[in-house]
Amino acid sequence: xxxxxxxAGPSILPxxxxxxxxxxxxxxxxxxxSVLEISHRSKEFVxxxxxxxxxxxxxxxxxxxxxxxxxxxxxxxxxxxxxFNLLNKKAAYLDTGTWSNKAIKEVKTFGEVDVxxxxxxxxxxxxxxxxxxxxxxxxxxxxxxxTIAGTEIHTDIDSPVPLVADMSSDIxxxxxxxxxxxxxxxxAQKNLGPAGAVFVIIKNDILGKVDRQIPTMLNYQTxxxxxxxxxxPPVLPIFSALQTLKWLKNNGGVAGAQKRxxxxxxxxxxxxxxxxxxxxxxxxxxxxxxMNITFVMNDEYKQHEQAFLDMADQRGIMGIKxxxxxxxFRASTYNALPIESVKVLVETMQDFEKxx
Amino acid sequence: xxxxxxxAGPSILPxxxxxxxxxxxxxxxxxxxSVLEISHRSKEFVxxxxxxxxxxxxxxxxxxxxxxxxxxxxxxxxxxxxxFNLLNKKAAYLDTGTWSNKAIKEVKTFGEVDVxxxxxxxxxxxxxxxxxxxxxxxxxxxxxxxTIAGTEIHTDIDSPVPLVADMSSDIxxxxxxxxxxxxxxxxAQKNLGPAGAVFVIIKNDILGKVDRQIPTMLNYQTxxxxxxxxxxPPVLPIFSALQTLKWLKNNGGVAGAQKRxxxxxxxxxxxxxxxxxxxxxxxxxxxxxxMNITFVMNDEYKQHEQAFLDMADQRGIMGIKxxxxxxxFRASTYNALPIESVKVLVETMQDFEKxx
Numbered sequence: 001x002x003x004x005x006x007x008a009g010p011s012i013l014p015x016x017x018x019x020x021x022x023x024x025x026x027x028x029x030x031x032x033x034s035v036l037e038i039s040h041r042s043k044e045f046v047x048x049x050x051x052x053x054x055x056x057x058x059x060x061x062x063x064x065x066x067x068x069x070x071x072x073x074x075x076x077x078x079x080x081x082x083x084f085n086l087l088n089k090k091a092a093y094l095d096t097g098t099w100s101n102k103a104i105k106e107v108k109t110f111g112e113v114d115v116x117x118x119x120x121x122x123x124x125x126x127x128x129x130x131x132x133x134x135x136x137x138x139x140x141x142x143x144x145x146x147t148i149a150g151t152e153i154h155t156d157i158d159s160p161v162p163l164v165a166d167m168s169s170d171i172x173x174x175x176x177x178x179x180x181x182x183x184x185x186x187x188a189q190k191n192l193g194p195a196g197a198v199f200v201i202i203k204n205d206i207l208g209k210v211d212r213q214i215p216t217m218l219n220y221q222t223x224x225x226x227x228x229x230x231x232x233p234p235v236l237p238i239f240s241a242l243q244t245l246k247w248l249k250n251n252g253g254v255a256g257a258q259k260r261x262x263x264x265x266x267x268x269x270x271x272x273x274x275x276x277x278x279x280x281x282x283x284x285x286x287x288x289x290x291m292n293i294t295f296v297m298n299d300e301y302k303q304h305e306q307a308f309l310d311m312a313d314q315r316g317i318m319g320i321k322x323x324x325x326x327x328x329f330r331a332s333t334y335n336a337l338p339i340e341s342v343k344v345l346v347e348t349m350q351d352f353e354k355x356x
Numbered sequence: 357x358x359x360x361x362x363x364a365g366p367s368i369l370p371x372x373x374x375x376x377x378x379x380x381x382x383x384x385x386x387x388x389x390s391v392l393e394i395s396h397r398s399k400e401f402v403x404x405x406x407x408x409x410x411x412x413x414x415x416x417x418x419x420x421x422x423x424x425x426x427x428x429x430x431x432x433x434x435x436x437x438x439x440f441n442l443l444n445k446k447a448a449y450l451d452t453g454t455w456s457n458k459a460i461k462e463v464k465t466f467g468e469v470d471v472x473x474x475x476x477x478x479x480x481x482x483x484x485x486x487x488x489x490x491x492x493x494x495x496x497x498x499x500x501x502x503t504i505a506g507t508e509i510h511t512d513i514d515s516p517v518p519l520v521a522d523m524s525s526d527i528x529x530x531x532x533x534x535x536x537x538x539x540x541x542x543x544a545q546k547n548l549g550p551a552g553a554v555f556v557i558i559k560n561d562i563l564g565k566v567d568r569q570i571p572t573m574l575n576y577q578t579x580x581x582x583x584x585x586x587x588x589p590p591v592l593p594i595f596s597a598l599q600t601l602k603w604l605k606n607n608g609g610v611a612g613a614q615k616r617x618x619x620x621x622x623x624x625x626x627x628x629x630x631x632x633x634x635x636x637x638x639x640x641x642x643x644x645x646x647m648n649i650t651f652v653m654n655d656e657y658k659q660h661e662q663a664f665l666d667m668a669d670q671r672g673i674m675g676i677k678x679x680x681x682x683x684x685f686r687a688s689t690y691n692a693l694p695i696e697s698v699k700v701l702v703e704t705m706q707d708f709e710k711x712x
Contacts, residue, residue: 003388007395010591018390022381025374032359032672034374036550036596039363039675072428072552073573076587080571102572109569189588194392196428196552196590213465215436216458217429231432232545234552235366236592240392316388319395 004341007319008147008292009169010189012336013244017193020243021236028239035239040232048239049228055245059253062178062201067224069200070238075168075187078198079103081218082141082164082183083110088210092116092137092161096153097124097146098325099166110212116140123326124149127287137161139182139206145170147190148323150294150330151287156180162206170291171199172248173335174258182206190291191257191335193241196234248335257335264333264342265290271346275353277301277308281326296328301356308352315348317341360697362687363675364503364648365525366545369600370692373549376599377592384595391595396588404595405584411601415609418534418557423580425556426594431524431543434554435459437574438497438520438539439466444566448472448493448517452509453480453502454681455522466568472496479682480505483643493517495538495562501526503546504679506650506686507643512536518562526647527555528604529691530614538562546647547613547691549597552590604691613691620689620698621646627702631709633657633664637682652684657712664708671704673697 005012021035028035029044038045049070056068071077079102083091087110095101095118107113114137117128124146133140139162145152147169156177157163167176168186178184183202189195200220207221216222222230248257269288272278272295281294297305305328312320322328331345361368377391384391385400394401405426412424427433435458439447443466451457451474463469470493473484480502489496495518501508503525510530513519518538527540528547534540539558545551556576563577572578578586604613625644628634628651637650653661661684668676678684687701 001388005389005393007393007398010393010395010588013390013393018381018392021392022378025378025381031674032357033361033674034369036374036377037361037363037366037369039366040551042363072430072590073433074428074587077429077573080573084571106571109571187588189591194592195396195588196593215440215462215465217433217436231430232366232543232551234428234590234593235545236550237552237590318387318389 001316003316003318004344005318005337006331006333006341006345008323008330008332009187010195011332011334013193013240014247014336016247017240017243021240024239035236038235040229040235045235046229048242049233052238052242052245053227055242055249056199056201059172059245059248060176060178060201065205066178066201066203069202069220069223070228070233071198071200071223072196072234074198075099075166075185076102078166078185078200079106080109081220083107084212084214084218085207085210085220086139086162086164087111088138090114090134090137092134092140094128094131094140094142095120096127096143096151097149099146099148099168100143103141103143103166119151124151125282126284127151127153133159133161135160139164142166145289145291147292147332148325150282150289150292150326152289152291154286162203172254172257173261173291175254188237188241191244193244194237196237197241260339261290261333261335264337264339265293267339267342267346268293268331268333271349275349277304277353277356278349281328291332291334293331293333294322294326294328296322296326304356311352312345312348315344317345317348320345357672359672359674360700361674361693362689362697362701364679364686364688365543366551367688367690368692369549369596370603372603373596373599377596380595391592394591396585396591401591402585404598405589408594408598408601409583411598411605412555412557415528415601415604416532416534416557421561422534422557422559425558425576425579426584426589427554427556427579428552428590430554431455431522431541432458434522434541434556435462436465437576439463440568440570440574441563441566441576442495442518442520443467444494446470446490446493448490448496450484450487450496450498451476452483452499452507453505455502455504455524456499459497459499459522475507480507481638482640483507483509489515489517491516495520498522501645501647503648503688504681506638506645506648506682508645508647510642518559528610528613529617529647531610544593544597547600549600550593552593553597600692616695617646617689617691620693620695621649623695623698623702624649624687624689627705631705633660633709633712634705637684647688647690649687649689650678650682650684652678652682660712667708668701668704671700673701673704676701
């Protein structure tokens with residue numbers, strides 16, 4: 001039976017990425033060796049690293065003066081590296097959910113944190129608006145897509161101070177005006193590749209402004225200077241990520257991805273809004289995520305949740321159980337998810353409605 | 357043509373590891389999904405993580421009271437995490453080469469470092485002996501195998517203070533008395549798996565003794581408490597590492613590996629010592645590495661270096677050009693390298709000798 005992978009991350013990858021990874025493990029770039037056992041200093045892998053960086057720049061139209069890094073440790077390590085490298089006195093953060101919160105928690109080791117607004121009062125089911133970004137902050141941090149609550153900031157906001165964005169779960173899902181950001185970062189394991197790599201897009205001139213000593217591996221400058229090859233990088237995750245970047249380029253780039261993502265999300269949100277059993281977890285349509293579509297059963301049908309999950313499971317639909325903090329269901333519709341999988345989910349929702 | 361992979365790292369893996377990784381990418385644990393796109397919270401991957409930790413404990417006979425962690429960022433990140441977590445006032449380090457040096461450099465951000473002995477005076481071509489470990493040090497750090505110079509500490513030394521060992525390049529190459537160590541760590545990409553994971557074997561009770569605030573991801577306690585699942589781990593590198601651990605268990609464990617490693621190293625060192633063209637880079641036989649066999653051409657034959665590399669290349673021998681700081685040649689003979697590859701190298705050395 002065909003499986004429909006709606007996991008929130010690690011999550012579905014293009015079949016092209018999987019096929020090319022299999023080929024690379026059998027014989028990498030004609031070397032006769034597996035990409036699992038190739039030296040990262042070999043000219044063949046250096047070419048992979050360079051092409052991945054170049055495709056990042058091309059697909060996101062990254063201006064001059066920025067570096068693209070591939071690091072390790074997940075976005076969670078970035079939560080500490082950001083203040084380590086950028087915080088002198090005070091940083092401003094927007095609190096839009098669990099991941100924002102984790103980022104905010106790490107700042108306190110390094111200095112003061114000003115949480116400019118929070119949607120915690122309503123279980124993070126909306127994106128705060130009309131907040132003030134303090135002009136004396138060293139930077140302003142946002143989480144553009146909130147995988148758990150299912151909200152998303154769909155535009156590139158204006159900030160009077162350097163803007164830092166965690167785009168772990170919506171990078172490459174739409175065109176981004178990178179020039180508005182000092183730094184964009186995220187784990188690879190949603191729209192990019194398998195778990196084990198972190199991307200960092202960083203404006204070179206925001207560094208070197210703090211006095212504290214930074215351990216070598218936690219200093220962005222180390223990795224800029226060595227083009228992410230200061231130490232052994234995660235070879236296979238980067239090789240696989242490159243395949244996804246090639247796939248994206250051959251499928252209309254980020255504009256093409258955005259068009260498909262809107263189509264998929266509209267299909268599912270329309271059904272959620274129509275179907276008498278369900279309601280969207282995020283009421284404001286403009287705040288709804290195109291990547292993680294959260295929905296619950298209306299109160300009068302709540303006792304049918306498990307039966308719906310069972311029917312979905314029987315049809316090969318995987319990973320739609322909601323996060324425990326929201327409950328209900330979450331369908332992650334990342335770039336690589338085909339619209340056919342969304343159609344199967346929508347049909348299942350309709351069939352289940354008829355069965356009640 | 358069959359390739360003989362003598363790279364220093366990332367380096368050769370067992371064919372079993374490669375074959376099982378291919379299967380897992382096609383269909384992971386019967387899920388119908390690829391291991392590249394499976395949630396780390398799925399019960400199938402949780403089982404992988406648990407089995408990998410359990411096999412570490414079994415193969416290395418790790419006593420009660422230790423945790424096995426799989427982290428990210430390479431041994432280079434550990435160089436900073438170790439003093440972050442363990443250093444109050446002073447740490448003692450043994451300087452046996454480039455990697456020791458990099459570890460020593462990171463201590464200075466956190467406190468005092470006492471380098472108890474160094475072999476830098478002779479280009480790190482021996483292991484210092486008869487040094488004193490200060491009893492007021494918070495810990496004593498050693499690098500057991502030095503990939504660049506080709507030296508190795510073959511026994512488990514006694515230390516009056518907690519002993520911390522970087523075993524990146526000789527873990528699983530011999531039985532180790534883990535009870536003599538407070539911590540053993542290393543990058544996966546030699547005897548364990550593909551690049552992208554770091555293992556840490558840590559005695560639980562050495563933690564919690566420093567006052568400084570430690571960022572969440574840099575705190576070993578975080579990862580002990582969450583069994584290496586605090587955030588998304590490097591799924592594929594850990595999955596592949598588990599395959600290598602299974603292979604090792606089915607091939608005589610670390611005692612079996614040690615027997616094969618001694619046999620391979622003897623074969624090559626004997627030829628180096630016999631062949632008029634070559635000499636070992638490490639004169640003291642007891643200090644010679646069983647993992648990275650470094651050798652150079654005798655002065656009168658130095659002009660033939662490139663010709664020898666060319667002949668080796670024609671026979672499928674890869675990765676034997678020496679590190680620039682030692683010159684000459686380096687044959688890395690990790691656990692997964694079959695003795696047949698060493699025999700091909702030895703024959704090539706003999707044929708080249710005849711041709712001169």
